[in-house]
Amino acid sequence: MTESPVESRCSVCGLAAPPMLLQHCFNCGEDFHLNPYSNRDGIDCGEAMMMEDNGAEFGVDYFCEPCVLKMLEKAGFPRVR
């Protein structure tokens, strides 16, 4: 197991962050902030989305904010901002 002391960078806000606070976007593959704690404050630059197939759980996919907005736009949802 290789552990890099170099911090990664969030592709959304551009700030450096420890890898444990970052997730890979399933769509574009970039790292972005995703707060791993539901009971603590943190930075979210994207969203975790539960993927389901006919009610059967697929698991959780992670998407950075630009990709979330793109997907919502594609699905016909109005832009929130």
Ligand SMILES: [Zn+2]
């Ligand atoms: Zn960020």
Ligand SMILES: [Zn+2]
């Ligand atoms: Zn993305």
